[in-house]
Amino acid sequence: MTEYLDLIRRRREEIISRADAALTRAGRSWSDVKVMAVSKTVGVEQVLDAIRAGYRFFGENRPQELVRKLEGLEAAGVSEDVRFDMIGNLQTNKINAVLGRAACIHSISSLHLAEAVSSRAERRMGEGLLAAPQPVLLEVNVSGEASKSGFAPDDLRASMDALRELRGIHIEGLMTMAPRGDKGRARETFAGLRTLRDELEATYADMSLPELSCGMSEDFEIALEEGSTLVRLGRVVFDPAFELE
Ligand SMILES: *Cc1c(COP(=O)(O)O)cnc(C)c1O
Numbered sequence: 001m002t003e004y005l006d007l008i009r010r011r012r013e014e015i016i017s018r019a020d021a022a023l024t025r026a027g028r029s030w031s032d033v034k035v036m037a038v039s040k041t042v043g044v045e046q047v048l049d050a051i052r053a054g055y056r057f058f059g060e061n062r063p064q065e066l067v068r069k070l071e072g073l074e075a076a077g078v079s080e081d082v083r084f085d086m087i088g089n090l091q092t093n094k095i096n097a098v099l100g101r102a103a104c105i106h107s108i109s110s111l112h113l114a115e116a117v118s119s120r121a122e123r124r125m126g127e128g129l130l131a132a133p134q135p136v137l138l139e140v141n142v143s144g145e146a147s148k149s150g151f152a153p154d155d156l157r158a159s160m161d162a163l164r165e166l167r168g169i170h171i172e173g174l175m176t177m178a179p180r181g182d183k184g185r186a187r188e189t190f191a192g193l194r195t196l197r198d199e200l201e202a203t204y205a206d207m208s209l210p211e212l213s214c215g216m217s218e219d220f221e222i223a224l225e226e227g228s229t230l231v232r233l234g235r236v237v238f239d240p241a242f243e244l245e
Pocket residue numbers: 038040061087088216217218232233234235236
């Protein structure tokens with residue numbers, strides 16, 4: 001076994017035991033929780049090690065990199081059922097590269113982008129190139145930081161009727177990023193995402209938003225305590241220098 005594979009195996013055990021403890025504290029079970037390994041900073045070889053260590057779900061923040069990883073795994077003859085999601089800012093001219101390839105696009109940050117993804121997906125469906133509407137999450141700027149992208153909560157409320165009309169996308173839930181280095185504000189952000197989801201589901205009785213994508217290397221335990229169904233872990237999975245607290 002290589003040293004690197006050994007490291008990410010041990011990390012994975014640590015992540016799972018910490019996530020398990022957080023879920024127990026919150027009275028939750030694993031049944032609605034997924035762990036994504038964010039592979040944006042590593043190469044195909046490291047992704048292959050991560051698959052050997054047991055990961056099946058990956059995230060990338062650039063379309064070209066997502067395509068490169070998928071092609072790399074195919075070239076390596078990976079037979080496991082592996083999923084890749086798009087989690088980073090998406091420019092409209094890159095949408096076609098990820099449609100159908102990304103199992104879910106987490107970074108739908110505006111009505112304009114949602115419309116652009118939907119119209120391209122509808123066209124592909126019409127051509128028989130895409131089997132179903134593209135699964136997406138709506139990125140929300142819960143913390144209100146100017147540096148963060150995403151719908152402001154009021155903006156999302158105001159856009160919901162229009163979003164629900166879009167036939168080329170399937171909205172599966174919400175995604176957010178917490179302020180860095182402040183556990184209290186991180187918790188507020190995750191709780192705010194859950195509360196907003198509950199409010200939208202109450203407003204639109206026919207709409208279900210089961211997925212809450214939140215929590216990263218430094219705050220995934222807090223996110224799981226606050227209802228996250230999908231933690232996106234980069235450094236804690238792949239970076240030998242990252243130190244878990
Ligand atoms: C990089 C990235 C992550 C993972 O961050 P870490 O702090 O390395 O765990 C999660 N989500 C998004 C959107 C990212 O860009």
